[in-house]
Amino acid sequence: MTTLYFEDLSLGMAWRSATTTVTEADIIGFARDFDPQPFHTDPVAAASHRLFRGLAASGWHTAALTMRLFASGTTSIAGGIIGNGIDELRWPRPVRPGDTLAVTSEVVELRPPEPRRGVGWARIRNTTANQNGEVVQTMIASLSIPRRPQG
Numbered sequence: 001m002t003t004l005y006f007e008d009l010s011l012g013m014a015w016r017s018a019t020t021t022v023t024e025a026d027i028i029g030f031a032r033d034f035d036p037q038p039f040h041t042d043p044v045a046a047a048s049h050r051l052f053r054g055l056a057a058s059g060w061h062t063a064a065l066t067m068r069l070f071a072s073g074t075t076s077i078a079g080g081i082i083g084n085g086i087d088e089l090r091w092p093r094p095v096r097p098g099d100t101l102a103v104t105s106e107v108v109e110l111r112p113p114e115p116r117r118g119v120g121w122a123r124i125r126n127t128t129a130n131q132n133g134e135v136v137q138t139m140i141a142s143l144s145i146p147r148r149p150q151g
Contacts, residue, residue, distance in 0.1 A: 023097055
C-alpha cells in the first residue's frame with residue numbers, strides 16, 4: 001500500500017481505486033435505511049418512473065460507495081481521510097444493479113502546510129465511473145493532509 005503525505009502530492013497526480021459491483025439487494029437495502037423512495041426501493045415502481053425508467057441507486061449510496069473505494073484502495077492518505085468539506089457533488093447518471101464502480105482521484109489544488117499545525121490542505125477530484133466508463137458521480141473533496149514526520 002502507498003501512503004501519501006502532503007510532500008508526496010503534486011498537481012495533476014492521479015490514482016485509481018479497486019472496483020465494487022452493486023447489486024439490486026444493495027440498492028434496495030441502502031434505500032430502505034437512508035433514502036426510502038420507490039425508484040430506489042421498488043423495481044416495479046421504478047420501471048415506470050419518468051426519469052429513471054428502472055431501479056436506481058440513491059445518490060447518497062453512490063457517495064458512500066465512492067468513499068469506501070477512496071478510503072480502502074492501494075493508495076491512502078497518511079492519518080486517514082480527514083475531510084473539510086465537499087464541493088461540486090454531482091450525479092450525472094444513475095447507478096444500476098450490476099454496475100461495477102471505480103474511482104479516479106486527482107489532485108487539483110494544494111495549499112502549503114501551516115508550520116504550527118503540521119498539515120497541508122488539498123482538493124482532490126473524485127470521479128466515479130461504471131464499467132462502461134460512464135461517470136456516475138463527481139465531487140471535489142477538501143482534505144487535511146499531514147506532513148511527513150521529520151527525522
